[in-house]
Structure formats: structure tokens, C-alpha cells
Amino acid sequence: MTGQHGSFIWYELITPDSDAAKRFYDAVVGWDIEPQPAGPLDYRMIRRGDGGNAGGVMRLSEDMARNGGRPLWLGYVSCDDVDATIAAVTAEGGQVHMPASDMPGVGRIAMITDPAGAPFYVMRPAPPEGQPDAVSDVFSVDQPHHVRWNELTTSNPKGAADFYGRHFGWKQEGSMPMGDLGDYAFIQDGGTGIGAIMGLIPPNTRPQWSYYVGVDDIDRAAEAVRAGGGQVLMGPHQIPGGEYSLIGVDPQGASFGLVGPRKA
Template identity: 30%
Template sequence: MLGTDFRTGSPVWLDLGSPDIEATAAFYGAVFGWTFAPAGPEAGGYGYLQKDGATVAAVGPLTEPGATPAWMTYFKAADALATADAVISAGGTVRAEPVSMGEVWMAQFTDPQGAEFAVLQSGEGLGRTSEDDTLVWVELHVGDPVAAIAFYRELFGWRSAEMQAPGMTYRVLSIADGDQQEGSFGGAAPLRDGQERARWVPYFAVADADATVARARDNGGTVVMPAADVPDVGRIAWLADPAGAVFAVLKPNPRQAAA
């Protein structure tokens, strides 16, 4: 599971583009108990979503013409400029050129199958992960997972391991160094019927998936995939917030939570 010892290729940051930051913060506050902390007047409305004072995600205004609300996963890069070159060489697209904010660099990209992601070159990241109401997993949904993994391997050196899931082959992703199981942070799965586009989906750990689904629905969210048990994983549901940004929740089974 994801930790906070961020190494190259680890999910290190997560933010959400929103058309109404106040309403978005209120929704996620009701669902996960998060509080919103503005980043300051110079940040253009961007701010931090926090649990007990630790940042677990962030939210800001939509900045691209025609952009729709969506969660953005940032992966740790050793060199954002070099990563941008690697993205182009491997067939991806640079959506936002690398930019520095002091010692921090960030950039946004689209992979060859259309999934958007970003990188962060920084010594810091999310304050909490892999506990209730924090990021625990990220999942790539694309038409060709094998080709997608090859693309990201060029950027980050990721490893993958196949496992059989109902109706598909699922591929568990891990960073390049250390123990492969301990370094796992996400997975890749083929697009299913009704999925309109490739994307990265964040999973948040929860104490009770069904109760979280109910809170989301009661506060204007939509149930994309009802809560269901996945063998050897836990109980999962897909949701969308009132603006349409898709995310997932996971109640890990006891063995998975202890791993």
C-alpha cells in the first residue's frame, strides 16, 4: 500500500479541479470529514484538504479551457524536465510545461491512450496515506494496459505483476526499487463497458464503504459503481462528486490492510 516515504514513481500528490471550491470542500467534508485550508491569496483559490491538520489532497479552480472536474494524480519525479522529454519520446503529450515554484517543479501530461497525470519534483508530498479517509491506491483504466505500463516504465521504471480478477487480468504496479509488494501503489485495468475515457482513479480508504456511499449520495454525489466485495482486496465502490469528478473508496480486508 501507499506510504509517505515517497520515492521516484510514487504517487506523491493529489488534487482536484473544481468549478466551485467552496461547494467541493463542503461535499468532501461531509463524506470524509476533511477540512479546507486556503493556500493564500496568491494561490488563486487553491487550497489543501486536510485530516487532523495533515494534508491528504488539494483542490483548485479549473484552469484549462473546456476542462471538466477531475482528480489529478501526481507521481514523484527525480527531474521534471527530463520526465517531460521522456513523455514526448514515449508518445505522450505535455499539457503543462514544467514550471518551478522555488525548489519544487511540477508538470502535467497525457499518456498515449488519453489518461491525464502529473509529476512533482519535490522532497515533500501528502501528509497522510493508507489510513481511513486518505489516499490508499491509484488505478489506471485504459484500453491497452500492457502498452500503458510500457509507457510509464519508460518514465519511472515501474514494475508490474499480473493477477486474475473477475472477467479480466489486473496488473499491480510498484515502484522500481525495493521489495515489489511493499512498493506497490496501484494497478492497471482494461476499460470496461460504459467507461468513456482513459483515466487515473484515486481510491480512498474508508472504515465502512456502504456508509461512505450513503454520505456521498446524501450530499449530492452519484454512485457510479455500487459497493461490492472484491476477493482478497476488500469492499469497493466508485462515486462521483456533485461536479462529476470520479473517485473510489475501499474498505480493505484485514489481511490487505495489514500488508
């Protein structure tokens, strides 16, 4: 996979129980997560219905948990120079959670936080063998089985918009008032709306990225969340354009979003 500087090119679920994650998300989204790890890292690909990949699942080891790891979804942002990006981000108060390293056939990768503390990966991907011009398609504005929206909740929305704009070239244009929560500020990458930035939603005080996965029917998916042992925390609510979204938590504690039509 490859991608332009600043684009989301991969998504990853970190979870203590990959088998349970497969049962849950396969039922909720319609994915087919690999039943067994593909290699020695206990990493499983998330397979979409169209044959592509939506991301990966990494098992949260006991060692990772002892060092503060927790179940969560993380996004990968493509960058032209991982080390230069780390230096620039840490100079502004960001932190490195996983130092830069090279993964053969995959690329150079690091996990960092923005200055407010929201974690994400930066990566200079290596193109697949024999496909030098391949481009990541894990993000889509309108297709099920893909992440369709990237949402940052943070203690400093204006500072975050400026930060990501400086380092990744995103633009912030347009917003929607959210009452006491302030504005829901839309962000664009290369002219495409990829998500939004907003203030923290009490009682949550931890800045974080949330990723909304496309589903075929929001009500079917919501019922599958509950039937699978997860929780629906907010929604389904209608969003601009006529579709619906919800925020949920999977049985292992990772939060996620869903977006799609209401067919009933």
C-alpha cells in the same frame, strides 16, 4: 514534501466550486478542506484527521474550462528530472498539457498524458523549509483519509504497464481475471502495491487514472455521497482482503473511488 522517483506524492481535485467540494468531501471522507484559499492561486489544502494533508483543491476557472478543463482528480508522480521525463514521454506519443514551470517553495511541475491520453502531473518537489528529508505521506495502503489505491483504465493495459515501468520504475506482478474486461494487473512501486491497470469499462472510452480514498465505513460514506448530491456508480463491492470499494461521481462531475471496511 519529497518522494522517490516514481512515487505518488500529491493528489489534486480540480473543481468549479471549491465550497461545494468542501461540503461534499468533508462529509463523505471526514476531511477538513480549508474553507478559504491559502494564497493567490485559489488553492486549498485538504486536511486529514491526523493533522497531515491529503492533497489540494484547485478551482476550475472559466478560462480553464474554455480550454478543455473539466472537473477531475489528478495524481502527482515524483521524478528526478521533469524536463527529461517530458522529453522521454512525448517521444513515445505522450502530450504536454501544462508546460514545466517552477513554483517557489513547491518545485518544478508539469501536466502530461501517457501515450493513451491519461493525464497526470510529474513533479520534482522542493523539500519543505528546514525539513530536507521530509517524505510525502499522502498515499497509504491502509489508512483512512489517505489515497489507498491508484487505478488506471486504458485502451492498452500491457503498453501502459511497460510505459510506466520504463519511466517511473514500477513493476507489474500478479493479476486478477475480469472476464470480458481482461486482467486487473497489479502494479508495485518499490515493492509496495500501489494500484492496478485494466482495460476501459464501457461506456467510458477515456483513459484515466482513478484514486481510491480510505474511509472509516464504506456504507456510511456511500450514504453521504448520495445525501450530498453525488452518485454511486459501482459498489460497494467486496475486494480481496475483506474490505469494500465503490466508484462515485461528486456533484460537480469529478469521479472518485472509496475503499474501507463495512462496519454494519
